[in-house]
Amino acid sequence: MTDYDVVILGSGLAGTCAALEAAALGARVLIAEAEEKPGGRSQFSTGMIMGAGTSFQRDKGIEDSPENLFRHYMTLNQWKVDASIVRRLADEAGPSIEWLAELGVEILDVYYSGDEIVPRGHVTPGGAAIMEAVLDRARRHPGIDLALKQRVERLLTGGGRVTGVEAGGEQLTAGAVVVATGGIEGNPELIARYLPDAVAAGGDWLWPNGLEPVAKYSRGDAFALVSAVSAQITGHNRWLCNLRPNFAHESDPYFPGWLVCVNRNGRRFFDEMSPYSVTQPIVLAQDGPVWAVFDHAVKRASQPKSTAQFKKVLIPGTTWEDWVEPVIDEMVEAGRVMTAGSIADLARAMGVSEPGLAGTIEKYNADVAAGEDTVHLKNPAVLRPVRTPPFYATELRLCQLSVTAVGPRIDRDGRVINTANLPVPGLFAAGECVGGVLGDVYVGSGNALANGLVFGRVAGRSAALSVPAAVTSPASTAKGAV
Numbered sequence: 193m194t195d196y197d198v199v200i201l202g203s204g205l206a207g208t209c210a211a212l213e214a215a216a217l218g219a220r221v222l223i224a225e226a227e228e229k230p231g232g233r234s235q236f237s238t239g240m241i242m243g244a245g246t247s248f249q250r251d252k253g254i255e256d257s258p259e260n261l262f263r264h265y266m267t268l269n270q271w272k273v274d275a276s277i278v279r280r281l282a283d284e285a286g287p288s289i290e291w292l293a294e295l296g297v298e299i300l301d302v303y304y305s306g307d308e309i310v311p312r313g314h315v316t317p318g319g320a321a322i323m324e325a326v327l328d329r330a331r332r333h334p335g336i337d338l339a340l341k342q343r344v345e346r347l348l349t350g351g352g353r354v355t356g357v358e359a360g361g362e363q364l365t366a367g368a369v370v371v372a373t374g375g376i377e378g379n380p381e382l383i384a385r386y387l388p389d390a391v392a393a394g395g396d397w398l399w400p401n402g403l404e405p406v407a408k409y410s411r412g413d414a415f416a417l418v419s420a421v422s423a424q425i426t427g428h429n430r431w432l433c434n435l436r437p438n439f440a441h442e443s444d445p446y447f448p449g450w451l452v453c454v455n456r457n458g459r460r461f462f463d464e465m466s467p468y469s470v471t472q473p474i475v476l477a478q479d480g481p482v483w484a485v486f487d488h489a490v491k492r493a494s495q496p497k498s499t500a501q502f503k504k505v506l507i508p509g510t511t512w513e514d515w516v517e518p519v520i521d522e523m524v525e526a527g528r529v530m531t532a533g534s535i536a537d538l539a540r541a542m543g544v545s546e547p548g549l550a551g552t553i554e555k556y557n558a559d560v561a562a563g564e565d566t567v568h569l570k571n572p573a574v575l576r577p578v579r580t581p582p583f584y585a586t587e588l589r590l591c592q593l594s595v596t597a598v599g600p601r602i603d604r605d606g607r608v609i610n611t612a613n614l615p616v617p618g619l620f621a622a623g624e625c626v627g628g629v630l631g632d633v634y635v636g637s638g639n640a641l642a643n644g645l646v647f648g649r650v651a652g653r654s655a656a657l658s659v660p661a662a663v664t665s666p667a668s669t670a671k672g673a674v
Contacts, residue, residue: 202464204232206623210652269631337359378407449574458548606651
C-alpha cells in the first residue's frame with residue numbers, strides 16, 4: 193500500500209498535465225512543487241505551442257499533418273533525434289492543443305513560428321493563461337493533491353524500481369514518480385558542465401530569459417535525482433539562445449530587416465530576418481564575433497513602435513524594441529554602440545576586414561537600389577541602404593538563454609532510460625528537464641511548450657498505467673498539501 197499512486201515533481205505545464213492525465217485514469221496523484229507558487233517556468237512563457245493538423249489550422253485554410261511536422265522536425269535536425277520520440281511529439285501535439293482548448297485555453301491565431309512550410313505556431317494569451325487553466329482543473333480534481341514548498345531531495349528505491357520520494361525528511365511512497373522539474377537556466381554550474389558552447393557563445397553577456405523568476409524555477413533538480421538510478425543524460429550542448437545586442441535583458445527576438453549583419457571578414461552571412469530557430473547554427477558557424485551595422489538615416493527613422501513592419505513576425509506579448517532611436521542613442525552613450533564617419537573607420541573600430549566591409553556595403557547598397565537582395569534573398573520591401581553617416585555598429589551574441597534541452601533520456605512513453613539502455617521501473621520524466629526531445633536545431637516558437645505539453649500527458653498516462661491495479665488505498669495528505 194502506497195501513499196500515492198503517482199507523485200509528480202514540478203507544477204509547470206509538463207507536471208500539471210501529467211497529473212491531469214494520471215488522475216483521469218483513476219490514479220491518486222500528488223504534485224510536489226518546490227516553490228511557494230505553482231506554475232513553474234511555463235507561466236512566464238509567451239505561450240506559443242507548435243502543432244500540426246489542428247482544427248485551428250483548418251479554420252484558416254491551412255493544410256498540414258503530423259507526418260509533415262515529423263519530416264520537417266527530423267530533417268531540420270539531420271535525424272540526430274530518436275524518430276520514435278519525434279513521432280510521438282508530432283502525432284500528439286495537435287490533439288494536445290485541442291485538449292488545452294477544451295480546458296478553456298483560447299487559441300488566438302496560428303502563425304509562422306520558424307522555418308516551416310505552413311504556420312504551426314499556435315498563439316495563446318500567454319503561459320500564465322495556460323497555467324491558470326490547467327492548474328484550475330488540477331485543483332478541482334478530487335484525485336490530485338498539490339503540495340507547495342516541497343523540494344524533493346531524493347528518490348526512494350527498492351526491489352529494482354523507484355518507490356517514492358523524500359522531501360524535508362519526510363518519505364512518501366508511490367507506485368510511480370514523474371520528474372518534471374524544469375531546465376537548468378538558473379544553475380550556472382550545470383550550464384558550464386553541459387552547455388559549454390552556450391557559455392562560449394554568450395560569454396559574460398549570457399542571461400536566462402526571464403531572469404530571476406525563471407532562474408528560481410529552473411535549477412536542474414532532475415540531475416541529482418536521477419543520478420541515483422544511473423539514468424542516461426543526453427542533450428549535451430543542446431540549447432537555444434537568441435542573438436542579441438548587449439542592450440537590455442528584455443526580449444526582442446526578431447531583427448528588423450534593415451539591419452546588416454556581418455562576420456569578422458566583413459561579410460554578410462544570412463538573411464537578417466531569419467527565424468531564431470535557424471539563426472543559432474548559422475551564427476555558430478561563423479567561428480567568431482558578428483556585428484549589426486546601420487546608418488544614421490535608418491536610426492532617425494526608427495522610432496518606438498515602428499520596427500514591427502520590418503520584422504518577419506512579431507511574437508505576441510513582446511513589447512521591448514532594441515532597434516529604435518532612443519535605445520540606440522542610450523547605447524551609444526554607454527559605449528555599446530560604436531559610431532564612425534566612414535565605413536573604413538567603422539571597420540577599424542569593429543576589428544573586421546576593411547575591404548571586406550566596404551565591399552559588402554557597396555554590394556548591399558547596389559542591391560537596395562535595384563530592389564533585390566541578390567545574396568541572401570531578403571524581402572526587398574524591408575531593404576534600406578547604409579550610406580548616410582555617421583555609421584553605427586554593435587556586436588551581437590547568442591546570449592539570451594531561452595531553452596535548455598539536456599537531461600535524463602526518455603523513450604516515447606516518457607520512461608527514464610538508464611545507462612544499460614533500459615527503462616527505470618517506476619520512473620518517468622517530461623518537459624524541459626529531459627534530453628533527447630529537442631535537437632540541435634530549435635524547430636520554432638512553441639517547440640518547448642509542445643514538448644512539455646505532449647510528454648507531460650504521455651508520462652502521466654504511462655505512470656498511471658504502470659501502477660499495479662491492486663494499489664487502491666485512499667491517498668494520504670502530504671505535508672503542505674493544499
